[in-house]
Amino acid sequence: MTYELDRDTAVTSLGDGRYAAELAPGWVVGGGVNGGYVLATLANAVAAELGALVPEKQHVDPFSVTSHFVTPASPGPAVVTCELVRSGGRFSTVRATLSQEVDGALVPRIATHSTFGNLDTAHDERSDAEAASLGLALEPPVLPAPEDCLDSQDAPEDFKKIAPLLDRFGTRFDPPTAAWRDGNPSRRGLIQGWFKLADDRPLDPIALLVVVDALPPVTFDLGMPGWAPTLELTAHVRARPAPGWAIVRHQTRTVAGGLFEEDCDVWDAGGRLVAQSRQLALQPR
Amino acid sequence: MTYELDRDTAVTSLGDGRYAAELAPGWVVGGGVNGGYVLATLANAVAAELGALVPEKQHVDPFSVTSHFVTPASPGPAVVTCELVRSGGRFSTVRATLSQEVDGALVPRIATHSTFGNLDTAHDERSDAEAASLGLALEPPVLPAPEDCLDSQDAPEDFKKIAPLLDRFGTRFDPPTAAWRDGNPSRRGLIQGWFKLADDRPLDPIALLVVVDALPPVTFDLGMPGWAPTLELTAHVRARPAPGWAIVRHQTRTVAGGLFEEDCDVWDAGGRLVAQSRQLALQPR
Structure with a gap:
């Protein structure tokens, strides 16, 4: 079985750091497509690009994604352009823009940088133990x-x-x-x-x-x-x-x-x- | 009189969206240059670039600056490369990277997007009145x-x-x-x-x-x-x-x-x- 989110955020490599996506109408709210959904689509392209460029590092998880929403996205084809800024031992940073064609011109929808790493291996045991001893963790509300x-x-x-x-x-x-x-x-x-x-x-x-x-x-x-x-x-x-x-x-x-x-x-x-x-x-x- | 911050964050246009800066040793802490100082230097370049590209809009103030710190900056020459992502009526978004030369190669220090506007004119009176009626404003601590x-x-x-x-x-x-x-x-x-x-x-x-x-x-x-x-x-x-x-x-x-x-x-x-x-x-x- 394929889940909706996986089907609707899938990307296809076009080469040179470019990925094709298809923003699905099911994620529309009011006049535009939900921002978080657009972001997840873009993040899939970033993960694919890091998997292609630095596969040995396994930088598969987003740690920080910063996005400026410059124009509202619409359902339909989109392209994500990725560019590696820097790849280090624990983290890699990628610049990525999701754009859509409007009247023959490619118009940016969200302009982002993402720092990816690996949530399973990025931290070390010593800092984990220190963090645990502090007991500093934001508590969820009681519902x-x-x-x-x-x-x-x-x-x-x-x-x-x-x-x-x-x-x-x-x-x-x-x-x-x-x-x-x-x-x-x-x-x-x-x-x-x-x-x-x-x-x-x-x-x-x-x-x-x-x-x-x-x-x-x-x-x-x-x-x-x-x-x-x-x-x-x-x-x-x-x-x-x-x-x-x-x-x-x-x-x-x-x-x-x-x-x-x-x-x-x-x-x-x-x-x-x-x-x-x-x-x-x-x-x- | 020239204040330290203005002197030490000054930028000079090199054309094509590129700006020269000189990171001053007075802003060093431990092994690197303070991040906020580097950010202010970069923001001066973004403001200059918007002043050159869309002077009539008066988008002189940073509203949101997102920065990924990819390598630590050092005192000395730096270059800020700016690229306009989108300029709208109230806001303009610029991609800017501050880099420094290391062994002949330009190494990125911070990779950013900034959304600039004008703090004096961006809002409208109706929303101001509505906001005031809510009284929703984070209170400062008592010191x-x-x-x-x-x-x-x-x-x-x-x-x-x-x-x-x-x-x-x-x-x-x-x-x-x-x-x-x-x-x-x-x-x-x-x-x-x-x-x-x-x-x-x-x-x-x-x-x-x-x-x-x-x-x-x-x-x-x-x-x-x-x-x-x-x-x-x-x-x-x-x-x-x-x-x-x-x-x-x-x-x-x-x-x-x-x-x-x-x-x-x-x-x-x-x-x-x-x-x-x-x-x-x-x-x-």
Whole structure:
């Protein structure tokens, strides 16, 4: 069986660091294609390029991916252009841009750098022991059981029509952070819940790039419905996730000057912090 | 009068998006040149390039700068290569790499994308009013007066020899978060204090790129002295800072797998959040 995410983020080498992709209509939300999905597609190209250039290093996992969203992506063909910046012993950094053809010209959608390594071998035992002795690890929020949370797929039909993306996810919102669905946003700037992919594809480091952008904009909880375009999103993958329900939290602390930051933390089913991201986004108009 | 930061981050156009810089020895700390200083130098080149390419847009301020630190920079000549990714109405995105010549080859030090705009005009009045009505703004920590804090320049002479950087800053540490200086780290993963440049140069958006990397690694407060190399640092400038003492806070919440994130928040003298950054860094060995 092929999972949706694998099928829809597949890339094909065109040589010279160029990869062809096909952005699928199932990941559309509102006017554009979901940013995390575009990022995972691009990351597949980066992984393939590193596999071709420095196969012996096994730099297969994204540690940090920084993305500037310069224009909104559309469903359809796309090309990812990769260029190796530097390959060291533990990490390799690749510059990659995903572009789409518009009226015969190649228009950049996201411009990125990614630092890849290997989550299984990058760290050393001494630092692991030291870290464990500190006990410094961001704790997940305490949530009601998934069956007591609100299913993101229970959305009005007319909303689902413009957001086929909802069918890709099995998000269950923590009820107090989803009261905006009933017109009562908490105004705390917090949305959290359980997360899995709808077809139960197990999460892995590249899928975490989707997870960090899977919840609705945290501005929904501030009484600002509408599209909140991302200017820039940086994702850090901190560990390989264990199977099962993940927990995702989106939070903002400062809305000012027409912009807000959206911090996302993701924990795996074992309660381990596996990814963090921050995006700078435009306040909905 | 010329301030140190302006003199030491000056760039000269070489044409074709290339800019010459000279990294000054005064910004060295331990084995390398301070990352925030290198970033400010690069940002000056990006600002110059945008001033040359799209002068009418006045995209003079960094909103988001994402930087992958691929090799440590040294004092001496450097070149910044800029390439415009996309210029829109409110924002322009530039890809820029700062490199240095080593044995006749140009070696990249930091590989970046920057989204610039104009902090005075990017936002609209309606979103400002909406944001104000929310009252959502990260509050600065309450600190003792600067004169009751610990001067970062009061360091042992042998330490100051390997860290001339200390003479550039007028940092005053909040005492409980600087007890590592006496061998008693709090182990909370928190360092905070007042900040100004030593020569009282007023802070501006580009100087904030220095401020977010101006405190020692937060691992000092975890009982891990030593160099904590940055893999990647993303800085967001949120507002133009008011004159006077800034407040800077460095914090980590998860040390694991040989890595930690270091979050930095900066407030201006009026208590307004003016910059945020997160870096992913290697735990000191």
